[in-house]
Amino acid sequence: MKPASIVYSIRPSHPEAHIFEVRCTLANADPSGQRFSLPAWIPGSYLIRDFVRHIVSIRAEAAGKPVRLDKIDKHSWQAMPTGKKRSALTVICEVYAWDLSVRGAHLDQTHAFFNGSSVFLRALGHEHLLCLVDIQRPLGKRYRDWRVATALASAEGEKGAADRHGFGVYRAANYAELIDHPVEMGGFTLATFSACGVPQEVVISGRHDCDLARLTADLTRLCEWQIRFFGEPAPMPHYLFLITAIGDGYGGLEHRASTALLCARDDLPYPGMQGTPERYRTFLGLCSHEYFHSWNIKRIRPAAFSACDLDAENYTTLLWAFEGFTSYYDDLALLRCGLIEPEEWLGLVARTIDKVLRDPGRKRQTLAESSFDAWTKFYRPDENTPNAVVSYYAKGALVALALDLRLRAGTRNRVSLDDVMRALWLRHGERAGYGGVGVGDDDIRLLAEELSGLDLAQFFAAAIHGTSELALAPLLKPFGIQMLRQNASTTPTLGAKISTDGREVRLATVYAGSPAQTAGLSAGDLLIAIDGLRVTPDSLERLLCRRQAGESIRIVAFRRDELMEFSLRLESPASDKHQLVVKEKRNVLREGWLGVMTSRDTASSSES
Numbered sequence: 201m202k203p204a205s206i207v208y209s210i211r212p213s214h215p216e217a218h219i220f221e222v223r224c225t226l227a228n229a230d231p232s233g234q235r236f237s238l239p240a241w242i243p244g245s246y247l248i249r250d251f252v253r254h255i256v257s258i259r260a261e262a263a264g265k266p267v268r269l270d271k272i273d274k275h276s277w278q279a280m281p282t283g284k285k286r287s288a289l290t291v292i293c294e295v296y297a298w299d300l301s302v303r304g305a306h307l308d309q310t311h312a313f314f315n316g317s318s319v320f321l322r323a324l325g326h327e328h329l330l331c332l333v334d335i336q337r338p339l340g341k342r343y344r345d346w347r348v349a350t351a352l353a354s355a356e357g358e359k360g361a362a363d364r365h366g367f368g369v370y371r372a373a374n375y376a377e378l379i380d381h382p383v384e385m386g387g388f389t390l391a392t393f394s395a396c397g398v399p400q401e402v403v404i405s406g407r408h409d410c411d412l413a414r415l416t417a418d419l420t421r422l423c424e425w426q427i428r429f430f431g432e433p434a435p436m437p438h439y440l441f442l443i444t445a446i447g448d449g450y451g452g453l454e455h456r457a458s459t460a461l462l463c464a465r466d467d468l469p470y471p472g473m474q475g476t477p478e479r480y481r482t483f484l485g486l487c488s489h490e491y492f493h494s495w496n497i498k499r500i501r502p503a504a505f506s507a508c509d510l511d512a513e514n515y516t517t518l519l520w521a522f523e524g525f526t527s528y529y530d531d532l533a534l535l536r537c538g539l540i541e542p543e544e545w546l547g548l549v550a551r552t553i554d555k556v557l558r559d560p561g562r563k564r565q566t567l568a569e570s571s572f573d574a575w576t577k578f579y580r581p582d583e584n585t586p587n588a589v590v591s592y593y594a595k596g597a598l599v600a601l602a603l604d605l606r607l608r609a610g611t612r613n614r615v616s617l618d619d620v621m622r623a624l625w626l627r628h629g630e631r632a633g634y635g636g637v638g639v640g641d642d643d644i645r646l647l648a649e650e651l652s653g654l655d656l657a658q659f660f661a662a663a664i665h666g667t668s669e670l671a672l673a674p675l676l677k678p679f680g681i682q683m684l685r686q687n688a689s690t691t692p693t694l695g696a697k698i699s700t701d702g703r704e705v706r707l708a709t710v711y712a713g714s715p716a717q718t719a720g721l722s723a724g725d726l727l728i729a730i731d732g733l734r735v736t737p738d739s740l741e742r743l744l745c746r747r748q749a750g751e752s753i754r755i756v757a758f759r760r761d762e763l764m765e766f767s768l769r770l771e772s773p774a775s776d777k778h779q780l781v782v783k784e785k786r787n788v789l790r791e792g793w794l795g796v797m798t799s800r801d802t803a804s805s806s807e808s
């Protein structure tokens with residue numbers, strides 16, 4: 201007997217109006233009134249987005265007759281009770297799709313992209329059922345050549361099962377899996393490669409001139425390094441890089457067997473390209489980040505995400521480990537698989553240090569708090585965010601670096617963060633035949649202590665639950681790396697972040713405790729003049745660079761439509777630039793921290 205299933209269909213019914221028609225048919229609807237709802241958020245992006253706001257029409261029917269559907273809260277409906285017997289029920293809705301991001305759905309005459317969380321209703325009480333999805337081609341000649349790219353499996357054995365990259369029926373084991381496989385339809389570019397025997401696909405939609413041979417060669421090295429890092433076999437049977445290339449854009453979202461990426465077409469490698477330009481290196485870093493998530497968050501999860509509630513915020517204090525550690529390893533993987541040089545990698549770390557030390561928010565919020573409050577703070581930035589919030593990505597990556605160095609230094613390089621990640625995978629990860637155990641608040645510290653024999657209580661208390669500065673310089677020194685500070689500029693500062701449209705100069709953020717704040721200036725103020733001379737994007741630096749810290753200046757500014765005058769005492773420039781310099785190259789290599797010389801890596805490297 202076939203297992204019970206829930207049947208969906210999706211069709212771009214009006215591409216020019218950005219409308220999908222989506223159907224959901226349930227054979228055994230709840231006779232007391234079946235409920236349906238759409239997720240309030242998409243896993244991986246911690247913000248309530250209320251995707252339901254894009255449902256523009258909805259109706260239900262049974263046996264060809266309309267069934268009343270009542271809306272019961274902002275994202276749920278209930279069908280009229282059908283008496284005692286369970287019967288088949290179909291809900292048909294139209295979904296507006298015009299969000300060109302990796303989190304939503306987008307449709308026009310050139311392509312279709314969707315995440316299941318934007319389009320597929322969840323039949324409450326039936327989330328565990330097998331899902332069949334009929335992905336249908338839009339009507340019309342112009343869509344004749346469209347294909348389908350997704351990591352969803354074809355519903356082999358079912359009527360109308362999709363061929364590879366074809367329209368037709370796909371399957372997912374349950375609702376959670378259904379919404380974890382984004383889908384692209386269109387006339388995309390397709391390239392394939394294999395990493396440790398696992399088939400990998402790259403799909404690029406949008407105009408581009410990508411050198412596919414270069415991209416797949418680089419991704420092969422990267423993916424193989426990551427698979428070997430956690431240990432073969434890879435947990436995903438296949439993997440898809442689903443790339444949308446546009447004029448300008450950047451974003452990525454991780455899924456269990458794919459990632460949706462948005463990039464500028466100029467980020468992609470082009471035929472004849474020399475070396476690895478910064479834009480392409482950043483793109484490879486993004487690919488690396490999302491691929492690393494295949495383990496670190498998709499299969500090694502915070503305990504709080506074990507039973508994921510799609511209706512409301514899910515709180516964890518651990519995003520510093522899942523996003524921050526992933527941010528540490530994304531660029532480190534590029535180095536360790538040979539795609540970038542050690543000096544380049546150190547430059548990227550220095551940039552992260554600059555970023556964390558620039559914003560006063562690091563003195564207000566701990567990493568545990570930043571993780572917990574991601575929903576209301578990190579994902580909802582405003583003019584005061586730099587003063588109030590610390591990034592669990594950036595500071596989390598520096599904590600990973602600090603912990604890695606601490607472990608290596610404290611164990612004569614016997615234990616590193618690599619070992620902690622592997623142990624997390626072996627003990628907590630969801631692998632074949634093993635469901636995985638959620639990671640609790642103290643599990644990472646306990647694991648690091650167990651493996652190293654070190655007492656790390658103080659380290660974690662300060663780094664995760666405190667706001668003191670991370671002491672990186674003394675940790676780097678034994679590895680032959682010197683951390684240098686230099687002022688980025690000698691021009692005295694107002695202590696504000698400036699935004700300009702090319703004509704006007706506005707204050708975007710006024711830093712806490714800065715001269716601008718003390719003088720009474722606020723975010724949004726439009727600067728008009730300094731000491732009687734007009735402020736323009738060009739003149740601001742010139743007006744300030746001839747002054748000294750400690751001097752007072754008069755600023756005239758508009759707040760809304762009211763002209764105001766301020767007296768401000770300039771300060772020395774605060775934003776230090778950091779540089780990480782290799783002082784003793786042999787030392788770095790001997791210690792093996794940069795990973796290029798250790799026997800373990802050499803043994804598993806894909807270099808040929």
Ligand SMILES: [Zn+2]
Binds near residue numbers: 522523526
């Ligand atoms: Zn991430």
